[in-house]
Amino acid sequence: MGLLALGTALDWPDAQKRAQQVREWGIKQLLEIWNKAKYKERDAMLWGDEVEYLVVRYSNEAPKVLLSLRQADILKALAADEELATKGGGVPDLQVVKPQGSNPLPVFHPEFGRFMLEATPGKPWGIGFKELLDVESDMKTRRRIAKEHMESEEYPITLTTFPRLGVPGVFTDPYYPPSGPKLRSQFVPDEIANPHIRFPTLAANIRWRRGRKVQVNVPVFHDVNTPNPWKDPTVNYDLHNWPEDDDVRNGAAPDNFIHMDGMVFGMGSCCLQITFQAKNITEGRKMYDQLSPLGPIMLALTAATPIYKGFLADTDVRWNQISRAVDDRTAEELGEKVSTVLDNITKTPSANEHQPLKESRWRIPKSRYASNSTYISTDPRLRPEYFDPNLVIDESIKAQLLEGGMDDLLATHFAHLFIRDPIVIFNEDLEELDLTKADHFENLQSTNWQHMRFKPPPAGSDIGWRVEFRPMEIQITDFENAAFSVFMVLITRAILSFDLNFYIPIVKVDENMETAHARDAVLEKKFYFRKNPFPNRTPRSTVGSNANSPIASRPATPVSPVEDEYALMTVDEVINGSKSEEHDFPGLIPIVESYLDSVNVDVQTRCELSTYLDLIRKRASGELWTAAKWIRHFVASHPTYKRDSVVDDEITKGLVSAVIDIGEREQAGRGWKGLNVPELARLLGQFRGGCGSNGVKRSSDEIN
Numbered sequence: 001m002g003l004l005a006l007g008t009a010l011d012w013p014d015a016q017k018r019a020q021q022v023r024e025w026g027i028k029q030l031l032e033i034w035n036k037a038k039y040k041e042r043d044a045m046l047w048g049d050e051v052e053y054l055v056v057r058y059s060n061e062a063p064k065v066l067l068s069l070r071q072a073d074i075l076k077a078l079a080a081d082e083e084l085a086t087k088g089g090g091v092p093d094l095q096v097v098k099p100q101g102s103n104p105l106p107v108f109h110p111e112f113g114r115f116m117l118e119a120t121p122g123k124p125w126g127i128g129f130k131e132l133l134d135v136e137s138d139m140k141t142r143r144r145i146a147k148e149h150m151e152s153e154e155y156p157i158t159l160t161t162f163p164r165l166g167v168p169g170v171f172t173d174p175y176y177p178p179s180g181p182k183l184r185s186q187f188v189p190d191e192i193a194n195p196h197i198r199f200p201t202l203a204a205n206i207r208w209r210r211g212r213k214v215q216v217n218v219p220v221f222h223d224v225n226t227p228n229p230w231k232d233p234t235v236n237y238d239l240h241n242w243p244e245d246d247d248v249r250n251g252a253a254p255d256n257f258i259h260m261d262g263m264v265f266g267m268g269s270c271c272l273q274i275t276f277q278a279k280n281i282t283e284g285r286k287m288y289d290q291l292s293p294l295g296p297i298m299l300a301l302t303a304a305t306p307i308y309k310g311f312l313a314d315t316d317v318r319w320n321q322i323s324r325a326v327d328d329r330t331a332e333e334l335g336e337k338v339s340t341v342l343d344n345i346t347k348t349p350s351a352n353e354h355q356p357l358k359e360s361r362w363r364i365p366k367s368r369y370a371s372n373s374t375y376i377s378t379d380p381r382l383r384p385e386y387f388d389p390n391l392v393i394d395e396s397i398k399a400q401l402l403e404g405g406m407d408d409l410l411a412t413h414f415a416h417l418f419i420r421d422p423i424v425i426f427n428e429d430l431e432e433l434d435l436t437k438a439d440h441f442e443n444l445q446s447t448n449w450q451h452m453r454f455k456p457p458p459a460g461s462d463i464g465w466r467v468e469f470r471p472m473e474i475q476i477t478d479f480e481n482a483a484f485s486v487f488m489v490l491i492t493r494a495i496l497s498f499d500l501n502f503y504i505p506i507v508k509v510d511e512n513m514e515t516a517h518a519r520d521a522v523l524e525k526k527f528y529f530r531k532n533p534f535p536n537r538t539p540r541s542t543v544g545s546n547a548n549s550p551i552a553s554r555p556a557t558p559v560s561p562v563e564d565e566y567a568l569m570t571v572d573e574v575i576n577g578s579k580s581e582e583h584d585f586p587g588l589i590p591i592v593e594s595y596l597d598s599v600n601v602d603v604q605t606r607c608e609l610s611t612y613l614d615l616i617r618k619r620a621s622g623e624l625w626t627a628a629k630w631i632r633h634f635v636a637s638h639p640t641y642k643r644d645s646v647v648d649d650e651i652t653k654g655l656v657s658a659v660i661d662i663g664e665r666e667q668a669g670r671g672w673k674g675l676n677v678p679e680l681a682r683l684l685g686q687f688r689g690g691c692g693s694n695g696v697k698r699s700s701d702e703i704n
């Protein structure tokens with residue numbers, strides 16, 4: 001959830017004129033924070049998760065399930081709940097008391113879609129292992145409380161996207177016809193977006209800056225009865241309401257792609273994000289770098305997005321769609337204008353590095369929402385070969401940061417983020433620079449949606465340096481969401497404790513991000529990953545205490561050519577380990593287990609944690625399915641599915657009904673047995689182990 005300031009938002013032509021001022025003030029605010037916080041030490045190791053929900057209106061009787069646009073009313077009801085507020089939960093700024101006590105109730109936030117909600121724990125989680133076991137029940141409490149503040153036919157569900165968003169006809173409650181002046185989408189009304197001025201302005205100014213609507217084209221999945229070539233039948237080529245209606249006549253909707261044209265088709269998706277507070281800036285920078293290569297692996301492992309606008313897509317994750325949905329680059333920045341070579345996918349002229357720039361400062365290879373493009377750690381293992389030689393930065397901003405005392409690497413990182421224009425500018429904020437605030441800095445920072453975010457301490461707070469891990473897709477159950485959160489916490493601790501090294505060239509991380517999009521990438525694809533993650537020195541003594549530890553047995557590696565440091569591995573090999581002629585990778589789960597061996601965790605806690613690690617392990621090996629695979633299977637086995645890639649209202653209703661049912665069973669602790677959902681067992685629930693008093697796992701039958 002980005003910066004929710006208030007005021008008079010400038011339209012793009014006016015915002016553009018003030019962009020440089022905002023950047024300059026943002027850099028001054030950043031330097032102020034940097035100078036105050038650079039020596040900040042011994043911050044607690046806190047972390048927090050963010051769970052995003054869709055709100056649907058569902059009843060057995062109604063023929064369709066719809067998106068409910070009552071976000072504001074639901075948040076109002078949550079804010080008015082005195083019990084929630086007095087127990088530390090509710091809605092930020094409207095909380096009666098600040099989160100306190102060991103278990104404050106959760107906090108709810110708005111999100112981009114007017115059909116979305118976000119919930120976080122009432123206060124960040126601490127370092128204790130036992131706290132990791134509270135995450136799942138806290139997530140269940142969030143879902144329960146959210147539901148209690150909804151109407152009886154409304155449900156918070158954790159599908160990444162709503163399968164029927166943007167289909168012709170009714171898909172929201174209440175119904176609004178497309179298309180409005182802000183998004184100018186031919187598929188969705190402006191009322192689909194949160195009405196807070198930030199969101200419609202973001203959508204409108206992204207479109208305006210770009211010079212046409214966003215083009216969110218995702219390849220359609222070709223089933224046996226899907227025409228080839230396939231033309232998106234929902235595209236209307238005869239609209240003349242807005243100049244942007246010409247986009248499709250100018251080739252915005254190529255054959256074999258599901259065509260979408262508004263920010264909501266990306267930012268209306270739900271994810272699971274984890275924020276870590278580091279003990280100091282050095283540790284934060286290390287976490288940022290070391291977690292970065294894990295991004296694509298976790299994206300593939302959590303894949304949950306196989307349907308868009310009523311059609312099966314040929315990809316499994318949301319990432320590129322969000323990237324395109326907020327891509328504000330002009331044709332010139334994209335390198336489109338004078339080239340004669342047509343891009344295979346978009347059929348528009350592709351980038352030509354040599355054409356002269358007339359209106360833009362540079363050509364920009366990536367959208368504002370993309371995998372991150374540089375490393376920032378002071379780690380001596382960070383080799384020059386890992387950087388992208390073509391990284392675009394604003395040299396004058398870098399010079400200001402260096403002048404202000406920032407080191408080269410961090411100055412480069414921020415000078416890269418600041419190549420962007422601020423999209424939402426409030427007139428009132430331009431009168432005077434306030435160095436006690438961070439609003440101008442946050443303006444740029446919070447609209448650079450990269451897969452990692454390095455978060456300086458907020459101005460005037462005692463919060464520390466934080467790192468946010470952003471690629472994971474939201475999972476259908478709270479068990480899964482807790483499992484992925486807990487896994488990320490444990491692997492982060494292992495990284496720090498064992499001083500692990502996951503560096504690969506950053507451009508390989510980009511390539512991996514693309515790879516993660518493929519259908520069933522988790523089983524079918526290989527990812528670049530570092531072969532030896534262990535430090536080039538004797539492991540710490542805590543690790544050596546376990547003779548079987550994969551860490552303890554590793555010899556130090558001499559410096560080798562960068563290309564020799566990494567290999568292509570399956571997600572299974574990365575997660576569970578592999579031994580081949582080419583590489584001998586221990587696996588992230590064995591590393592986590594080794595870390596748990598090296599610290600003091602009681603048997604019961606260890607057993608509970610292993611139920612989460614089991615999910616990750618089995619997801620990677622294919623024993624359990626990703627949500628994407630399960631959803632595809634659900635559609636394919638539905639009696640009305642005609643094997644033509646169409647996901648109609650009936651199938652969607654069945655799917656959402658199953659998801660609601662799963663949620664209710666999970667809330668009631670009832671397990672999955674007897675649930676009439678095809679192959680549900682393969683999703684995960686039936687396989688969940690449990691811990692008896694002796695720490696032995698119970699069989700799946702016992703927990704049903």
Ligand SMILES: Nc1ncnc2c1ncn2[C@@H]1O[C@H](COP(=O)(O)OP(=O)(O)OP(=O)(O)O)[C@@H](O)[C@H]1O
Pocket residue numbers: 001002003046047048049050120121123124125273275276277446453463464466468
């Ligand atoms: N000091 C902290 N250390 C670690 N995590 C924290 C800290 N403070 C808050 N968090 C957690 O960070 C997550 C995001 O918090 P919040 O939504 O307030 O931040 P934000 O800056 O709006 O997030 P985003 O980066 O997603 O826009 C939550 O899970 C919260 O519990």
Ligand SMILES: N[C@@H](CCC(=O)O)C(=O)O
Pocket residue numbers: 001002052267268269270271318322449470
């Ligand atoms: N919902 C977005 C993230 C929004 C945010 O940056 O808070 C996603 O799925 O990645």
Ligand SMILES: N[C@@H](CS)C(=O)O
Pocket residue numbers: 001002003111112202267446447
């Ligand atoms: N919620 C995200 C996406 S619009 C943000 O506010 O930045």
